[in-house]
Amino acid sequence: MGLAKTEMFTDEQNKISMFAKAFGHPARVAILQHLFKIDTCICGDLVSEIGLAQPTISQHLKELKNLGLIKGNVEGTSVCYCIDKDNWSNMKDIMAQFLDQDISSNSCC
Amino acid sequence: MGLAKTEMFTDEQNKISMFAKAFGHPARVAILQHLFKIDTCICGDLVSEIGLAQPTISQHLKELKNLGLIKGNVEGTSVCYCIDKDNWSNMKDIMAQFLDQDISSNSCC
DNA sequence: ATATATTATCGTAATATTGCAATGAAACAA
DNA sequence: TTGTTTCATTGCAATATTACGATAATATAT
Numbered sequence: 555m556g557l558a559k560t561e562m563f564t565d566e567q568n569k570i571s572m573f574a575k576a577f578g579h580p581a582r583v584a585i586l587q588h589l590f591k592i593d594t595c596i597c598g599d600l601v602s603e604i605g606l607a608q609p610t611i612s613q614h615l616k617e618l619k620n621l622g623l624i625k626g627n628v629e630g631t632s633v634c635y636c637i638d639k640d641n642w643s644n645m646k647d648i649m650a651q652f653l654d655q656d657i658s659s660n661s662c663c
Numbered sequence: 664m665g666l667a668k669t670e671m672f673t674d675e676q677n678k679i680s681m682f683a684k685a686f687g688h689p690a691r692v693a694i695l696q697h698l699f700k701i702d703t704c705i706c707g708d709l710v711s712e713i714g715l716a717q718p719t720i721s722q723h724l725k726e727l728k729n730l731g732l733i734k735g736n737v738e739g740t741s742v743c744y745c746i747d748k749d750n751w752s753n754m755k756d757i758m759a760q761f762l763d764q765d766i767s768s769n770s771c772c
Numbered sequence: 773a774t775a776t777a778t779t780a781t782c783g784t785a786a787t788a789t790t791g792c793a794a795t796g797a798a799a800c801a802a
Numbered sequence: 803t804t805g806t807t808t809c810a811t812t813g814c815a816a817t818a819t820t821a822c823g824a825t826a827a828t829a830t831a832t
Contacts, residue, residue, distance in 0.1 A: 555789085555790050555791045555792085555815070555816045555817060555818095556788080556789050556790050556791085556815095556816055556817030556818045556819090557789090557790065557791080557816070557817055557818080558688055558689060558690070558789090558790070558791095558818095559690075559714075559715065559790090559791085560689055562713070562714045562715075563689035563690070563692070563693055564693075567689040567692045567693050567696070568689050570686060570689075570692050571686060571687050571688050571689040571691075571692050574683045574684070574685075574686035574687040574692075575683070575684070575687035575688075576683075577679060577680060577683035577761070578680050578683040578684035578687045579667055579680055579684075579819085579820080580667060580669055580672035580676040580677050580679075580680040581667070581668075581672070581820090582680075583672070583676045583679050583680050583683075583761065584672055584673075584676050586761075587676070587761070587764070590764040590765075596778080596779090597778075597779060597780095598777090598778065598779085604671070605668075605671045606668065606671075606820095606821075606822090607821070607822050607823085608778090608779075608780095608822090609779090609780080609781080609782095609821080609822060609823080609824095610820075610821050610822065611779095612779060612780060612781085613780090613781095613820080613821085614820095615779095616780085616781095628779095628828090628829090630777095630778090630828095630829060630830065631776090631777055631778045631779080631828070631829045631830060632777085632778055632779075632829095633778080633779060633780095645762075646762050646763070649758070649762060650762070652686070652692065652695075652696070653754075653755050653758060653759070654755070655696070655699040656699075664785070664786045664787055664788095664819085664820050664821045664822085665785095665786060665787030665788045665789090665818080665819050665820050665821085666786070666787050666788080666819090666820065666821080667788095667819090667820070667821095668820090668821085688789085688790080690790095705808080705809090706808075706809060706810095707807090707808065707809080715790095715791075715792090716791065716792050716793085717792090717808090717809075717810095718791075718792060718793080718794095718809090718810080718811080718812095719790075719791050719792065720809095721809060721810055721811085722790080722791085722810090722811095723790095724809095724810095725810085725811095737798090737799090737809095739798095739799060739800070739807095739808090740798075740799050740800060740806090740807055740808045740809080741799095741807085741808055741809075742808080742809060742810095
């Protein structure tokens with residue numbers, strides 16, 4: 555069906571999977587890494603940096619923006635995209651809670 | 664196209680996105696959380712715990728197993744699934760490197 | 773006004789993902 | 803053997819994702 559049954563899961567589980575889905579494409583990982591690296595960015599840079607077509611990059615940026623992980627300011631004819639620090643930090647806490655679960659030693663495998 | 668152009672990205676970027684994709688569905692998040700919680704598990708438990716049909720759970724388990732995040736031992740008629748601790752730890756390091764990037768303060772937004 | 777530059781949106785094609793009913797495979801019990 | 807239990811696999815339908823050409827929208831420059 556291609557449709558996740560989100561209503562049967564907790565808000566936390568849905569939130570984790572939504573953030574994870576955003577990182578589930580190497581282009582978005584590359585975009586975020588580049589935004590961290592230069593800390594100020596316009597989309598044109600990304601198109602030449604990443605190697606995908608401009609509409610494709612624009613679409614990936616839109617997804618990251620909808621999730622709140624980045625924000626963009628219009629500056630003349632171009633748009634300046636950056637990491638949204640507060641939301642990134644918040645996301646990191648949620649993901650860390652999931653990734654850093656303790657593993658006890660009485661495993662059967 | 665639905666096809667990610669993995670060849671234009673680094674191994675690290677592809678690895679991050681592959682792990683993230685595994686966490687990109689709430690059912691797999693729930694499965695992993697449950698495996699952490701009880702530390703010994705058979706698939707039957709998960710079907711009643713999660714609420715999806717048995718073939719669906721089995722498919723999600725297969726994906727997690729293929730990535731190496733969990734492993735399964737056959738025990739009579741049932742299969743015992745657990746977290747693969749070494750691989751989980753390794754994945755955590757890779758994800759942390761991505762999530763914990765420093766944000767300098769000369770942002771434009 | 774016209775041209776240029778930059779980004780967003782639309783439309784479409786190709787592929788991937790999700791979910792489940794039906795069925796298969798393997799181990800065990802009676 | 804025959805049935806039961808448990809999990810995997812197959813096959814299919816519905817939806818989502820990815821990518822990009824064409825085009826629109828906006829701001830700036832000449």
